[in-house]
Amino acid sequence: MLALYYFPGNASLLPHMMLREIGQEFELRLVDRGQNAQRSAEYLKLNPNGRIPVLVDGDLVLFETAAIALHLADKFPQAGLAPAVGTAERAEFYKWMIHLTNTPQAEYRAWFYPHEHVADEAAAPAVKQAAGERLNRMFDVISKQLGDRTWLLGSRFSAADLLLFMLIRWGRGMPRPPRSIPNLNALAERVLARPAVQAALDAEGLKAPIF
Template sequence: MKHYYHPMSRAVTTHWMLLELGVPHDQIVVDFKKGETNTAEYRAINPMGKIPVLQDGDVVVTEVAAICAYLADKFPEKGLAPNPSSNERGKYYRYLFVPGTTLEPMFTADMLGIQDYPAQSVGFGDLKRCLATIELMTPEAGWALGDKFTAADVVFGGTLDFAIKFGWIKAPNAKVCAYVRRIKDRPAYQLSHDPSWH
């Protein structure tokens, strides 16, 4: 498997996922700041010109959450996804999808100072609703699905970690901080994230 990556990018999340699984992969550093995602060759792999990308034989997976979900299902013996037929799967999908489809766009709009938008039409609603959703979804103890750490924590927890680090969440409460602390204490997190990010 090839993992297109840069150490100062969202690709640290998919690298973290690969390390949680402990599966071998070729790490291909793509320096997006030098335009390496802008070449015709790279755009043929991902027309969005974004990292991360996972290439598994003929299969190309883009988007952090999709890559984490794909990897968790490819290696079921590692236990990072609930069984496809279990009821937990619904909750699991929610943790995988809410960050990229709802929270990140809200944080982006907020950071850009965009306030005049139709909250009932835009997918993220408004900041108040997003923060209430984070509050509800953040586990009091353990992990998103209970005692067992899963890819849901890599995606949801990883997004909260970025949100605190980059000031997207201005006043994280004790529960959110404690969950992110548990995330950051994981050896695979520490191996995949630059020490200045810990």
């Protein structure tokens, strides 16, 4: 059986939503960040980086959110969470998955944990502010690329939309949250309406306001 190590609202939300969309039986295993469980010796055997999530698929132990997402899309093609391999649509899917994980998702690290980026704690607020400004520019670019399309790939829903939804949610505490951009808000609302997404949010105890 598949097992997903998660913490509510963390990057594990993406594979969790995907597993619900796939409809495959899986087990949720809580990594209690409140108890620093992600740094426990047991968890570090699964992910030596001490970050969440981890997916266990038989003998395969996989960390890195985007890698888990791509594995699930490949393992369960019948779920339609990615276009067919070798197509131009699949290349566009890769583009969005890599961009979203390498650009806004990575930038959020400086927004949420600015103290990790400074030697002097007094500089942390400036690091946070600069990260927020960079995130604003990133979401403006994503909005322009999305335009008036329904999904990132046009008329086709994919795991990339789930990833963008998660990132929009993460920005809910920013001075200018991503949801304030009309087309990003509309996409997030469409994702939120999906039964599998509702099931994942309910299972994690995530209540309104979602984003």
